[in-house]
Amino acid sequence: MTDPSAEGLAVRPKSATGDRDPLVRISGVIREYKMGPETVRALDSLDLEIDAGELLAVVGVSGSGKSTLLQLLGGLDTPSSGRVEVAGDDLSTTDLTDYRRRRVGIIFQSFHLVPSFTALENVMLALTFQGRTGRDRKDAARAALARVGLAERMHHRPGQLSGGEQQRVAIARATVHHPPLILADEPTGNLDRDSAESVLTLLEELRSEGSTLVMVTHDEASARRHATRIVRLAAGRVETEEHLANGGVA
Ligand SMILES: Nc1ncnc2c1ncn2[C@@H]1O[C@H](COP(=O)(O)OP(=O)(O)OP(=O)(O)O)[C@@H](O)[C@H]1O
Numbered sequence: 480m481t482d483p484s485a486e487g488l489a490v491r492p493k494s495a496t497g498d499r500d501p502l503v504r505i506s507g508v509i510r511e512y513k514m515g516p517e518t519v520r521a522l523d524s525l526d527l528e529i530d531a532g533e534l535l536a537v538v539g540v541s542g543s544g545k546s547t548l549l550q551l552l553g554g555l556d557t558p559s560s561g562r563v564e565v566a567g568d569d570l571s572t573t574d575l576t577d578y579r580r581r582r583v584g585i586i587f588q589s590f591h592l593v594p595s596f597t598a599l600e601n602v603m604l605a606l607t608f609q610g611r612t613g614r615d616r617k618d619a620a621r622a623a624l625a626r627v628g629l630a631e632r633m634h635h636r637p638g639q640l641s642g643g644e645q646q647r648v649a650i651a652r653a654t655v656h657h658p659p660l661i662l663a664d665e666p667t668g669n670l671d672r673d674s675a676e677s678v679l680t681l682l683e684e685l686r687s688e689g690s691t692l693v694m695v696t697h698d699e700a701s702a703r704r705h706a707t708r709i710v711r712l713a714a715g716r717v718e719t720e721e722h723l724a725n726g727g728v729a
Pocket residue numbers: 512513514519520521539540541542543544545546547548
């Protein structure tokens with residue numbers, strides 16, 4: 480093999496934990512919202528790389544752009560300028576409906592479950608339009624619920640479950656299709672401390688099984704116990720980042 484430096488490979492920017500290509504590469508992303516005569520710049524030339532296998536916690540004061548960042552990663556929004564790449568695909572030229580169905584799972588603070596559906600039906604919903612049989616969808620949903628410890632609660636509706644259990648249903652729904660990237664916006668924001676801890680432990684398990692997670696949180700102390708890296712946003716940019724020893728990747 481030729482000397483890599485001769486081909487310029489030695490100067491290729493390294494990703495956070497090695498020299499593999501990152502799973503996510505955000506380059507120069509600006510997201511502006513026009514509000515009448517005013518323009519709000521939620522993300523301001525943001526650069527961020529995320530490696531496969533990270534549990535990245537994103538912190539920062541209210542309005543620093545955390546949710547905006549997650550919406551872009553989730554294919555729910557598009558940047559005003561700049562580029563978001565996931566697994567080498569530029570999202571601006573990717574079918575975002577297909578991306579959302581197959582390649583990403585999103586968990587919200589307020590669970591977003593359908594109240595009239597059982598836990599099982601809520602999880603099965605995530606597999607609609609995937610060309611799978613009803614039987615196959617049910618089996619996959621059952622397995623995802625068992626995975627989050629809710630095998631005994633499959634036929635309960637959200638109103639018949641605790642907050643922590645509802646969030647675990649939402650995690651089962653977000654992960655039933657085994658997306659490589661899992662996004663969570665304040666997943667423990669509505670939970671008591673014990674439920675929050677069990678949700679974070681579950682997210683950490685998903686990471687150790689090979690998923691990559693990006694979690695927005697106000698709870699920095701918990702993030703420190705579970706995340707592999709903490710990135711702090713300020714005014715739509717990365718202000719600081721810190722690698723942590725959790726998960727053995729720092
Ligand atoms: N749809 C929108 N229209 C106009 N401005 C918006 C919109 N969404 C977000 N913003 C503005 O963009 C900035 C970043 O918002 P964002 O929701 O990303 O913040 P955040 O860090 O998630 O805050 P919080 O911790 O309160 O959830 C804020 O100033 C916000 O007011």
